[in-house]
Amino acid sequence: MTAPKVRSPRKPKGQGAERREEILDAALKLFSAKGLHTVSTRQIAEAVGISQPALYAYFATKDDITAELCIRAFAILVERMEAARADFTPTAESFERALRVYVDFGLENPDAYRVAFMVEKGLDGTYKERVGDRPMMAGIGAFQRFAEIVGEVRDAGLTHDDDVQRITQTLWAGLHGLVSLLIARADFPWVEREVLIACHISLLRRGALKGVA
Amino acid sequence: MTAPKVRSPRKPKGQGAERREEILDAALKLFSAKGLHTVSTRQIAEAVGISQPALYAYFATKDDITAELCIRAFAILVERMEAARADFTPTAESFERALRVYVDFGLENPDAYRVAFMVEKGLDGTYKERVGDRPMMAGIGAFQRFAEIVGEVRDAGLTHDDDVQRITQTLWAGLHGLVSLLIARADFPWVEREVLIACHISLLRRGALKGVA
DNA sequence: GTGATAAGTTATCACTGATCGATTATTGTG
DNA sequence: CACAATAATCGATCAGTGATAACTTATCAC
Numbered sequence: 001m002t003a004p005k006v007r008s009p010r011k012p013k014g015q016g017a018e019r020r021e022e023i024l025d026a027a028l029k030l031f032s033a034k035g036l037h038t039v040s041t042r043q044i045a046e047a048v049g050i051s052q053p054a055l056y057a058y059f060a061t062k063d064d065i066t067a068e069l070c071i072r073a074f075a076i077l078v079e080r081m082e083a084a085r086a087d088f089t090p091t092a093e094s095f096e097r098a099l100r101v102y103v104d105f106g107l108e109n110p111d112a113y114r115v116a117f118m119v120e121k122g123l124d125g126t127y128k129e130r131v132g133d134r135p136m137m138a139g140i141g142a143f144q145r146f147a148e149i150v151g152e153v154r155d156a157g158l159t160h161d162d163d164v165q166r167i168t169q170t171l172w173a174g175l176h177g178l179v180s181l182l183i184a185r186a187d188f189p190w191v192e193r194e195v196l197i198a199c200h201i202s203l204l205r206r207g208a209l210k211g212v213a
Numbered sequence: 214m215t216a217p218k219v220r221s222p223r224k225p226k227g228q229g230a231e232r233r234e235e236i237l238d239a240a241l242k243l244f245s246a247k248g249l250h251t252v253s254t255r256q257i258a259e260a261v262g263i264s265q266p267a268l269y270a271y272f273a274t275k276d277d278i279t280a281e282l283c284i285r286a287f288a289i290l291v292e293r294m295e296a297a298r299a300d301f302t303p304t305a306e307s308f309e310r311a312l313r314v315y316v317d318f319g320l321e322n323p324d325a326y327r328v329a330f331m332v333e334k335g336l337d338g339t340y341k342e343r344v345g346d347r348p349m350m351a352g353i354g355a356f357q358r359f360a361e362i363v364g365e366v367r368d369a370g371l372t373h374d375d376d377v378q379r380i381t382q383t384l385w386a387g388l389h390g391l392v393s394l395l396i397a398r399a400d401f402p403w404v405e406r407e408v409l410i411a412c413h414i415s416l417l418r419r420g421a422l423k424g425v426a
Numbered sequence: 427g428t429g430a431t432a433a434g435t436t437a438t439c440a441c442t443g444a445t446c447g448a449t450t451a452t453t454g455t456g
Numbered sequence: 457c458a459c460a461a462t463a464a465t466c467g468a469t470c471a472g473t474g475a476t477a478a479c480t481t482a483t484c485a486c
Contacts, residue, residue, distance in 0.1 A: 161412065275475090
């Protein structure tokens with residue numbers, strides 16, 4: 001009953017990067033299935049078909065693996081945000097669609113989202129020292145795209161508040177609250193998810209924009 | 214330079230509960246100073262002045278310690294919520310004050326808040342199996358008090374939405390977003406904190422209540 | 427005093443992330 | 457084809473983690 005320990009064949013000389021991708025793939029699958037903390041480096045290595053120390057040829061620490069996954073996911077969010085901005089018009093409907101992009105991304109990439117915004121940092125900055133703030137910077141990149149959209153509705157005179165940073169941070173917090181709770185507390189007796197999301201987004205819209213009841 | 218290892222004198226026979234309190238006190242301090250994951254059971258034991266296995270006479274697992282801390286903190290929130298409800302009148306001002314109670318509690322008890330709402334659960338329900346959902350139930354207790362307040366403004370005909378559960382969950386998510394981000398990402402270039410909180414709360418109020426601009 | 431037992435100990439386990447030094451396998455070059 | 461260079465990888469091992477088992481010691485009621 002001992003594990004078969006199927007070893008993946010050694011990579012040709014220049015193809016270490018390929019192994020790196022395999023590690024990221026395996027890690028993402030395991031994290032998604034079992035959660036970040038419960039997955040060990042040995043489990044990841046076995047899934048890839050290499051020894052556990054071999055991981056450290058490609059990543060300095062375990063946290064670096066999660067950080068990399070997170071950065072990649074946020075690159076996708078930035079893309080989506082830019083797409084949302086491309087066909088954005090300063091209307092309530094378009095604004096709600098933009099908010100929805102954020103929510104959908106979070107729910108489709110729960111693990112990346114966790115790493116970027118929900119992983120404990122340690123009050124002494126331990127986490128920061130370990131992985132740097134690259135994952136968060138990636139998240140902020142998306143945040144800035146979002147701020148640009150908010151800027152447009154502000155310039156159109158639709159917002160209650162004039163300060164773009166202020167509105168954006170507030171809206172972001174509002175969106176993050178929903179996403180993070182739906183991820184972290186999936187078994188809470190939530191109202192039907194689609195309804196809740198729609199409800200939440202229109203509440204945020206009403207709170208931020210004036211005129212439209 | 215080796216640790217002095219000051220041992221606390223053995224407790225008299227019936228006074229084990231007292232040691233339990235000492236453990237909770239020490240754990241709370243350490244968690245607050247260094248973060249949950251970076252504090253080991255050995256560190257807690259040394260702070261108390263007992264051996265590490267002695268902890269297990271009072272708590273079945275490390276998670277049980279954090280869970281207990283969390284439950285106690287939420288008992289305080291319930292108290293505050295009930296106080297807020299006691300002198301609650303269905304007005305915009307009173308409503309905003311109630312929202313503020315939640316935010317203040319979260320920021321004053323960041324560690325309890327983390328344990329209850331931000332700690333990873335493991336997608337297979339691992340966390341639930343370990344500590345039960347008692348901490349979350351404690352949080353929900355507070356949530357229900359909050360729902361009662363929302364019910365009052367609904368009954369006064371002040372809300373856009375009629376469904377109390379729906380509004381409450383939405384508002385809760387909105388509040389949680391701000392609190393959790395301020396806790397987990399304290400070094401983000403936030404707008405001045407007091408301003409942000411005021412802004413956020415009035416956005417939520419505008420989104421939930423009608424009439425008051 | 428004498429058991430009973432609460433309170434606490436030491437030793438140890440399986441597991442974690444991480445490091446070291448040695449060992450392959452593949453490669454471009456002579 | 458042989459060979460040195462080196463990328464890729466492994467086995468052994470380390471300190472630290474949460475947790476358990478078996479044992480000791482202080483305190484209590486009688």
